[in-house]
Amino acid sequence: MSEILIKDKEIVVPGENLAKGMDCLPGNGTYRDKEFIVASKLGMVNVDGRALKIIPLSGKYSPKRDDIIIGQVCDIVFSGWRVETNSAYQAMLNVRDATSEYIEKTADLTKYFNFGDYIVAKITNVTSQKLIDLTMKAPGLHKLSGGRIIKINTNKVPRVIGKQGSMVSMVKNATGCRITVGQNGLVWIDGEPENEIIAVDAVKMIEKESHISGLTERIKSFLEKSTGKKVIVGEVR
Amino acid sequence: MTRPDKRKIDETRKIEAKAGIIPRADGSAMFKIGNTIAYAAVYGPRNLYPKFLQNPQKGILRCSYNMMPFSGSGDRVRPGSSRRSREISMVTEKALMPVLNLEEYPNAVIDIFIELPQTDAGTRCAGICAASIALADAGLVMKSMVSSIAVGLVNDEPVADLSKEEEDIEGTVDIPIAVLPRTGELTLLQLDGEIKKEDLQKAIEIGKKACLKINDIQKKTLKDKYKQVNKDV
Structure with missing residues (x-):
């Protein structure tokens, strides 16, 4: 019987033993060395039954099909x-x-x-x-055409988009900007100049504070404060 | 025989480390051991030009080790590359290469810049430790971290982590080593001086133990950077 040596959602560094035993499966960011499963990336472990994988927290964009x-x-x-x-x-x-x-x-x-x-x-x-x-x-x-491009950390892209696009729609609705988020960390924002600036700040704020809980609420109050309008959360456009 | 600074034979100088200190770099770290300070910045994988340097089978690792002009304790260090700095760049590269999976980045390059604003002794080891943290911080695929320390023979006694004072004692042997802490494999082993086989083996054992301690510090440094992520998600 194999033994998992770490907690779920723990941060691990390369070379750390994650599990011992042959019936665990090494997923993304891990490899097998004899009876051990070892981390090969810095990131957060995701334990899914017997399968272990690492969600990276840093690093450059690596191109994937269908992105x-x-x-x-x-x-x-x-x-x-x-x-x-x-x-x-x-x-x-x-x-x-x-x-x-x-x-x-x-x-x-x-x-x-x-x-x-x-x-x-x-x-x-x-x-x-x-x-x-x-x-x-x-x-x-x-x-x-038009608008502006900003670069963000590739690994934060899912946070900027939010669950089913909830986060980016909130920024879109509040600022009236058109926003496209590329999986490679490039974000295109187009709208009224002053609203563009608010949207840029909001996206940068999501990138910077994505790991602190209550993010949606904080972005909401930031948007309300800077646009002076009420913001509806959770509306997907 | 005691050591000049009253350390135990396997005791290192005080170590401090920090990850992610250079915002523009893809990964970066500071590693301080005693009075030696090393900064490492990692860029890449990124495009490699001129094109003739590209290797379609695997990526290239480039290291640059540099002592800053004001870093020494005595005279000004002449800026720019020297025979010594080029050699150390090369051995650093060779010490880090075995843990990286460069086949994943064909035609690309990973650049490591190691800068030393203050040097005492064991600069190449501090550089390797910093570079290892920086590589992990850059999100690269690594088999293991690399920890490094200088061991040696001071007054005919095997010790770990030589200071400048000890290095200058007549008859001191200086052996910088780099260890993969998971397996205990060596990726760097240089030797300056004369030593008996038994003493060398003893010194390396002491060094490996010290490297395990350094590895714990490296791990903690990286984890501290993302501590809040852990709490939240």
């Missing part, structure tokens, strides 16, 4: 666009996956996306060599 990210066009090549992804690797957006309209082989690709343009795109594939393919052919994917 929706915000990227910046950094190069235009024969077959499409190269996109900066806020990770160690650039992604490739092929001409075929860029728009639903037909693009002539000789067409000037800057007409569609120019250097420096930000786009919301979905990752269709990541190879072992970290070649990333993007697509723009899905609902909600588009080029971003």
Whole structure:
């Protein structure tokens, strides 16, 4: 019978033994060394029955399939666009996956996306060599114009979005801004200039204070104070 | 024979450590042992240029060890790289490489910068300890932490964590080691001087024990940074 050596939700560091015995399963961020399951990342342990995994608290974005990210066009090549992804690797957006309209082989690709343009795109594939393919052919994917981009810690993205988007909708409703959060930690905010600033501050506050309980309440009162309007929590738009 | 600063043979100098002190870096740490202070900053995995340096099979680890001009106790240290600093950068790299899974980051680079604003003795060991905390703080995949300490022979007695005073005694042997605390494997072993086989083995055993204590401090440092997360979630 195996023995779990740590508590659920405990913070562990690399090299720490998590469990002893052969009937435990090593999940993400862990590995097996003989009869031990060992942490290989700094993070919070999640014990799910016999399966152990680590939820990372820090680190750069690592591209995953089906993630929706915000990227910046950094190069235009024969077959499409190269996109900066806020990770160690650039992604490739092929001409075929860029728009639903037909693009002539000789067409000037800057007409569609120019250097420096930000786009919301979905990752269709990541190879072992970290070649990333993007697509723009899905609902909600588009080029971003206007507004501003801020960078946040990738691991805080789920907190900014909230349960079923509750957190980001609250900020949207309160400030009237349009907000898109990319899984790679880039956030696009567009609205009235003064409201944009409030939204930026709110997102930064969520990022900074995400680990202190009562976050939703604090963000709510912050938004109410700065916009001077009543904020409704939990309404998903 | 007692040591000049009245420590026990396996007693280290006072250790302090802190994680996440450089906001712009992906991971960072401070490690202080006695009067030696090391700061480490980790950047990456990130793009590697010029392109000919890229390795499509695995990522590259780059270390830079630097003593600041005012860090020594006597003369000003000449700024910039030297034969000594390049050697230490290289051994630091080799000491940390075995715990990292660089295959996960093909064509990319992980940069470690170690800066020493104040030096007494055991700078490379302090640098490795700081770099290890910084790497974990950067969220990289690591098999284990790395702990490091200098052991040696002072007045013909194996001791741990030599101070500058002890280093300067005639006949002192200085042996910096780095240990993976989980398995007890060595990733760094240098030797300066002459020593008997039995004494060397004894010294390494003392060093391994000291490294376990250092590892506890490293662990605590990282956990303290995220303590509040633990309470809440």
